[in-house]
Amino acid sequence: MGQAIDQLRSHLHGTRLLGSIASTLYFDQNTLMPAEGSAWRGAQLALLARQLHGRQSNEAYADLIEAAAQELALAHPAGPGGDGEPHPGWPRNLELLRQDLRRQRNQDPALVGHLVQAQSRGYSLWQEARTRSDFAMFAPALNELIALRREQASQLAVGETGADGQPRSCWETLAQPFEPEISQQTLGTLFTPLRQRLPELLARVEARRSEGAEAPDALELPEALQLELCQTLLDDWGFDGRIAVLARSPHPFSCTLGPSDFRLTTRIVPGSPYSAFLATAHEWGHSLYEQGLPRRSDQWFAWPLGDATSMGVHESQSLFWECRIARSEAFARRWHPRFKAALGSDPWGSAAGLWRALNPLNPGLNRVEADELSYGLHILLRYELELALLEGDLPVEALPGEWNRLMGELLGLTPANDAEGCLQDVHWSEGLFGYFPSYLLGHLISAQLSQAMERDGGPIERRLAAGDDQALLVWLREHVHPLGRSVDGAELVERVSGAPLSAVPFLSYLEDKLNRLEAT
Incomplete structure (x- = not known):
């Protein structure tokens, strides 16, 4: 394995470690965390989200992806005399990494942090509002989340189109992490x-x-x-x-x-x-x-x-x-x-x-x-x-x-x-x-x-x-x-x-x- 490929794999491993820490905090938040811990948990998750966003959007990471792609192409050139693609998953994986990089770079880091904190507040207020059966308690948090998600969708949509070549709607853009290439049609x-x-x-x-x-x-x-x-x-x-x-x-x-x-x-x-x-x-x-x-x-x-x-x-x-x-x-x-x-x-x-x-x-x-x-x-x-x-x-x-x-x-x-x-x-x-x-x-x-x-x-x-x-x-x-x-x-x-x-x-x-x- 070449040096650039090894470095990229190491970087991705670190990203997954940080993501798993966030998932662990999320699991605790939904199972054992006391209600009064929500504000601090929101700050913890926001810090991790900003760090993850930085790792997935910085110039060094972009350079790692391209260096790994070039290293692979040199090691396994296509065409006469070349031995071609070493693994069928490589092109698809590089495509997914570049797609994620582009979307991360489109997002304002401040928005990423604000969104995570709004999610933590929203979850806490939703629990209380549901217990009291009082939607008015939750409505301000939902308004905030909708505004933040609309802004996120507008940032993510830059340079992206659907399978039909047309710009995606706000809802379609937000649905992509769950259902890639989905459309209202x-x-x-x-x-x-x-x-x-x-x-x-x-x-x-x-x-x-x-x-x-x-x-x-x-x-x-x-x-x-x-x-x-x-x-x-x-x-x-x-x-x-x-x-x-x-x-x-x-x-x-x-x-x-x-x-x-x-x-x-x-x-x-x-x-x-x-x-x-x-x-x-x-x-x-x-x-x-x-x-x-x-x-x-x-x-x-x-x-x-x-x-x-x-x-x-x-x-x-x-x-x-x-x-x-x-x-x-x-x-x-x-x-x-x-x-x-x-x-x-x-x-x-x-x-x-x-x-x-x-x-x-x-x-x-x-x-x-x-x-x-x-x-x-x-x-x-x-x-x-x-x-x-x-x-x-x-x-x-x-x-x-x-x-x-x-x-x-x-x-x-x-x-x-x-x-x-x-x-x-x-x-x-x-x-x-x-x-x-x-x-x-x-x-x-x-x-x-x-x-x-x-x-x-x-x-x-x-x-x-x-x-x-x-x-x-x-x-x-x-x-x-x-x-x-x-x-x-x-x-x-x-x-x-x-x-x-x-x-x-x-x-x-x-x-x-x-x-x-x-x-x-």
């Missing part, structure tokens, strides 16, 4: 069939309920039992306490703090006895993806090439384990004896009863607790509101009313208070505009990848009935996880499934599941 093509069909499927469920179809009984599982079931699930799926930790937080999440340090959280929700179990399955799916990414030290620049393809792909992995596995009929049949033994009774009456309980198909106000039919409508609501806040004329102060109006239009429900409505999600408290569509893209990607998995190995339900969960992970580790950022989300789906991403496989999966649930 692409989302319109994918989401329009969902906006049309999902309400029809919900109406079908509501009609059946009004005709006297049995609704799931309310059930309370003791908190200790819920946590015990969560840990049992993780142990079944390969949880290794030497490299992974399960904690609790106000909002479930997963993060990676180092090459052998994977964190995930869950939460107990009163009145939702399966919430922690399903959230744990979801977050472990995220963690399994992180653990399977190509980040070994012997690979060419583990970062950024070894990072997740996109958050849509990331969500496809978590939704696969939550919905295709933990909510499946075969899984319910395997786990019914465990639930029954742990509780000491059988309130479900049968494995089919547990399966119905894990799939209530009952539209609710909360996105995280939503069933598979209504989940997409929760995302469409947030996506439309983000566009209105960032690019339209919706004032922050009018957000609760507009949220409630759209909730009624899409789901036929009206929140009783702000905590049930526009304060339920953590994302806007951290200025994460552009993230929500990744959840719905994840459902579409999961369905299409599942079709490819079944094409190669047979029905997922049949393999689960045989206890062959590990083989499903092996398939993902072979076909999905190793790709990292060598491709974007759309390219990954087409490469693995053989077809462009579409809403059709997801809608087909939902209709088939609804038919089977109605038949039980």
Whole structure:
């Protein structure tokens, strides 16, 4: 390895170390940090953000990238007599490094620090406002975050265009870190069939309920039992306490703090006895993806090439384990004896009863607790509101009313208070505009990848009935996880499934599941 390449790898390693320190502080902030620590934590994170920005934007770093590229070209010249590209990941990795360098240099360092502090304040105020169900407490912080993100988008957009050659909008620019090359036009093509069909499927469920179809009984599982079931699930799926930790937080999440340090959280929700179990399955799916990414030290620049393809792909992995596995009929049949033994009774009456309980198909106000039919409508609501806040004329102060109006239009429900409505999600408290569509893209990607998995190995339900969960992970580790950022989300789906991403496989999966649930 040449000197310039070694120096670049060393520099990137230092950058990743600093980033992991910031991630560690973030994990603590969301799990154990006392509320009064938020101001100091904001200052800590702002300092790290400024240092990271400096490392990723200075002239010395730019020179390192170009020196490494030239060294590589001299060592492996193309054309007659040359031995060509030494590793297929090199051109893509250098492209990603230059792209990130350009975006970092476009940003004002002062803005970077201000934004991180605003995120810390926003998160703290959001927690308090949600506890009190008082959006007015949070509104000033949200106004500040929107203003800062708009300014950031205007800086990042300099010299950048979308795949169609046109300038990206504010929302599209902010969405790039989550979904590279995404556009509102692409989302319109994918989401329009969902906006049309999902309400029809919900109406079908509501009609059946009004005709006297049995609704799931309310059930309370003791908190200790819920946590015990969560840990049992993780142990079944390969949880290794030497490299992974399960904690609790106000909002479930997963993060990676180092090459052998994977964190995930869950939460107990009163009145939702399966919430922690399903959230744990979801977050472990995220963690399994992180653990399977190509980040070994012997690979060419583990970062950024070894990072997740996109958050849509990331969500496809978590939704696969939550919905295709933990909510499946075969899984319910395997786990019914465990639930029954742990509780000491059988309130479900049968494995089919547990399966119905894990799939209530009952539209609710909360996105995280939503069933598979209504989940997409929760995302469409947030996506439309983000566009209105960032690019339209919706004032922050009018957000609760507009949220409630759209909730009624899409789901036929009206929140009783702000905590049930526009304060339920953590994302806007951290200025994460552009993230929500990744959840719905994840459902579409999961369905299409599942079709490819079944094409190669047979029905997922049949393999689960045989206890062959590990083989499903092996398939993902072979076909999905190793790709990292060598491709974007759309390219990954087409490469693995053989077809462009579409809403059709997801809608087909939902209709088939609804038919089977109605038949039980």
